[in-house]
Amino acid sequence: xxxxxxxxxxxxxxxxxxxxxxxxxxxxxxxxxxxxxxxxxxxxxxxxxxxxxxxxxxxxxxxxxxxxxxxxxxxxxxxxxxxxxxxxxxxxxxxxxxxxxxxxxxxxxxxxxxxxxxxxxxxxxxxxxxxxxxxxxxxxxxxxxxxxxxxxxxxxxxxxxxxxxxxxxxxxxxxxxxxxxxxxxxxxxxxxxxxxxxxxxxxxxxxxxxxxxxxxxxxxxxxxxxxxxxxxxxxxxxxxxxxxxxxxxxxxxxxxxxxxxxxxxxxxxxxxxxxxxxxxxxxxxxxxxxxxxxxxxxxxxxxxxxxxxxxxxxxxxxxxxxxxxxxxxxxxxxxxxxxxxxxxxxxxxxxxxxxxxxxxxxxxxxxxxxxxxxxxxxxxxxxxxxxxxxxxxxxxxxxxxxxxxxxxxxxxxxxxxxxxxxxxxxxxxxxxxxxxxxxxxxxxxxxxxxxxxxxxxxxxxxxxxxxxxxxxxxxxxxxxxxxxxxxxxxxxxxxxxxxx
Amino acid sequence: xxxxxxxxxxxxxxxxxxxxxxxxxxxxxxxxxxxxxxxxxxxxxxxxxxxxxxxxxxxxxxxxxxxxxxxxxxxxxxxxxxxxxxxxxxxxxxxxxxxxxxxxxxxxxxxxxxxxxxxxxxxxxxxxxxxxxxxxxxxxxxxxxxxxxxxx
Numbered sequence: 001x002x003x004x005x006x007x008x009x010x011x012x013x014x015x016x017x018x019x020x021x022x023x024x025x026x027x028x029x030x031x032x033x034x035x036x037x038x039x040x041x042x043x044x045x046x047x048x049x050x051x052x053x054x055x056x057x058x059x060x061x062x063x064x065x066x067x068x069x070x071x072x073x074x075x076x077x078x079x080x081x082x083x084x085x086x087x088x089x090x091x092x093x094x095x096x097x098x099x100x101x102x103x104x105x106x107x108x109x110x111x112x113x114x115x116x117x118x119x120x121x122x123x124x125x126x127x128x129x130x131x132x133x134x135x136x137x138x139x140x141x142x143x144x145x146x147x148x149x150x151x152x153x154x155x156x157x158x159x160x161x162x163x164x165x166x167x168x169x170x171x172x173x174x175x176x177x178x179x180x181x182x183x184x185x186x187x188x189x190x191x192x193x194x195x196x197x198x199x200x201x202x203x204x205x206x207x208x209x210x211x212x213x214x215x216x217x218x219x220x221x222x223x224x225x226x227x228x229x230x231x232x233x234x235x236x237x238x239x240x241x242x243x244x245x246x247x248x249x250x251x252x253x254x255x256x257x258x259x260x261x262x263x264x265x266x267x268x269x270x271x272x273x274x275x276x277x278x279x280x281x282x283x284x285x286x287x288x289x290x291x292x293x294x295x296x297x298x299x300x301x302x303x304x305x306x307x308x309x310x311x312x313x314x315x316x317x318x319x320x321x322x323x324x325x326x327x328x329x330x331x332x333x334x335x336x337x338x339x340x341x342x343x344x345x346x347x348x349x350x351x352x353x354x355x356x357x358x359x360x361x362x363x364x365x366x367x368x369x370x371x372x373x374x375x376x377x378x379x380x381x382x383x384x385x386x387x388x389x390x391x392x393x394x395x396x397x398x399x400x401x402x403x404x405x406x407x408x409x410x411x412x413x414x415x416x417x418x419x420x421x422x423x424x425x426x427x428x429x430x431x432x433x434x435x436x437x438x439x440x441x442x443x444x445x446x447x448x449x450x451x452x453x454x455x456x457x458x459x460x461x462x463x464x465x466x467x468x469x470x471x472x473x474x475x476x477x478x479x480x481x482x483x484x485x486x487x488x489x490x491x492x493x494x495x496x497x498x499x500x
Numbered sequence: 501x502x503x504x505x506x507x508x509x510x511x512x513x514x515x516x517x518x519x520x521x522x523x524x525x526x527x528x529x530x531x532x533x534x535x536x537x538x539x540x541x542x543x544x545x546x547x548x549x550x551x552x553x554x555x556x557x558x559x560x561x562x563x564x565x566x567x568x569x570x571x572x573x574x575x576x577x578x579x580x581x582x583x584x585x586x587x588x589x590x591x592x593x594x595x596x597x598x599x600x601x602x603x604x605x606x607x608x609x610x611x612x613x614x615x616x617x618x619x620x621x622x623x624x625x626x627x628x629x630x631x632x633x634x635x636x637x638x639x640x641x642x643x644x645x646x647x648x649x650x651x652x
Contacts, residue, residue, distance in 0.1 A: 052641045165555050169513060172548045176520060179544065183537035188528055190537060191520075221583060222576050224614055387614035388625060391607045394587060399603075399633055402594070403643045411591040415584070426569045427509060449535040457534055490559065 008354020024061035025366045028068025035076045039326045042069035044208035048403040055337040060359040074111045087269030087305045090277040094297035104234040112371040114302035119364040121255035122310035134318035137343040146447035147471035152265035157433045158482045170429045174437030197409040204332040209397040210417025218422040224386040250300040258304030262311020265323035269305040276304035325432030328439040513552035521545035598648015603630035
């Protein structure tokens with residue numbers, strides 16, 4: 001393992017990796033800052049640029065795009081109260097009031113330091129836990145993998161914002177899209193409607209850019225006249241000793257908590273940042289300050305969401321199973337580059353495994369270096385005229401898809417999925433379970449069919465293994481508990497309405 | 501009788517599930533294959549059908565926020581349609597006219613359509629973006645984007 005770590009650091013400290021980590025973090029921060037465009041769109045837009053690159057360097061850059069865009073999202077949350085991604089919503093609770101009080105620079109500095117600490121601590125934890133999980137996962141067979149993927153899918157569906165049933169429908173629809181094309185095991189063409197263009201199935205980039213980037217463009221068009229207030233003067237970036245003292249507690253606590261929540265399927269940056277905000281408020285001596293520009297209220301979520309970002313790499317690298325929509329797109333990026341994450345990655349391709357992890361240390365340092373002195377310049381990006389920005393995002397999406405397939409048919413499909421993504425948003429169907437199911441669908445079908453082939457067609461294979469049973473029980477709990485909690489909350493609300 | 505938005509959606513989903521199931525049952529089955537290609541589609545079709553029926557009878561409340569998201573002013577609706585038409589035109593003639601010309605034209609036309617007025621910035625941005633993207637893909641990444649009527 002130590003040889004692997006050493007190899008990883010050798011890759012991470014090569015001039016090529018340093019340059020591309022820098023580029024990834026920079027571009028991720030810029031894209032993430034644009035209100036509406038989150039890490040999923042950022043990664044999807046960047047994928048075509050990685051074609052032909054060395055997979056390790058390309059993935060190192062993509063990881064930089066991922067955590068760079070998380071930080072960029074915080075900037076628009078703090079300055080405009082317009083989070084680009086759900087994971088940075090909690091940052092606006094205290095960050096935006098601070099900005100309104102003329103302390104935007106201070107809020108951005110806190111966010112940069114919190115992101116750095118959360119990110120760095122969780123990379124250390126990632127180094128410890130990913131190999132451990134990989135060594136356990138090596139014992140998994142197809143039934144365990146199927147159960148694990150189903151658990152990931154149900155967890156993200158039940159923990160998604162809004163209705164669980166809509167999230168589950170979204171997941172099933174995403175899975176259905178994967179069944180289009182030639183079945184790899186029997187050669188049967190499924191749901192292709194006689195079209196040659198559909199025989200290879202639908203590329204994941206079409207889904208990622210359509211359902212996320214193009215759908216967001218529709219909202220950017222609708223909100224194109226929104227004025228960017230509060231960008232003229234961000235104030236001083238300096239933090240006092242008292243400020244740093246206040247940050248210490250949340251930095252320590254939320255680095256660990258954020259990491260743990262990031263590892264769990266379905267939880268990720270959004271839940272960890274909200275949990276961080278709530279737990280810091282409960283622990284605070286003056287909880288009334290929360291929501292009015294509290295340093296703890298900003299440090300907590302900012303530490304946690306970045307810690308969760310690295311935490312999410314644990315199941316992705318060691319199991320090959322993404323736990324969120326963003327890591328699902330990351331998995332897509334891995335697969336496009338010909339790298340299959342999973343328990344064997346560490347032994348078969350240690351350069352990629354450890355290179356990506358080791359690069360995160362450098363990436364977090366770049367994030368800090370880039371964001372502290374350059375904050376005033378980054379803020380100018382938010383002033384880019386919306387019409388111009390919208391046109392560039394549309395063209396980038398179209399080029400991205402064309403560069404994969406060289407087919408205008410796929411561009412029409414991109415438009416169709418853009419419209420679908422927009423409809424999903426306005427009818428409140430979460431898009432994360434859709435993309436996760438799309439990415440996992442092929443692997444899930446393969447695992448299910450392999451399991452049934454092993455058992456000679458008997459479904460008993462899924463309930464005779466204790467581990468599979470355990471995973472199914474957790475899955476049922478993950479589904480039932482939130483639904484039961486929603487039911488109780490709804491009943492309480494109904495009772496309140498009746499009372500008045 | 502007026503039905504709620506969610507009930508309407510669930511009916512659409514039930515129709516999709518039914519259509520998908522009908523197609524899934526038409527998939528060929530092979531004697532010597534232990535698990536056929538129709539297994540997962542059938543499971544998914546039934547899953548969507550059951551979930552949609554649950555959705556029909558569920559008390560999923562349509563919030564004010566959701567309702568507000570669905571209300572698009574007439575003017576904005578036509579702007580969305582206009583951009584969609586431009587995208588479709590771009591796709592249709594991309595391979596004939598070429599990437600550089602079409603991309604620059606698209607950026608100029610869509611930005612103007614959305615209300616951007618500074619011609620100098622617009623011309624510079626569109627030409628720079630189209631030219632640099634074309635160079636990056638064609639010469640840097642060896643991915644041939646359509647040259648169209650341009651000789652290079």
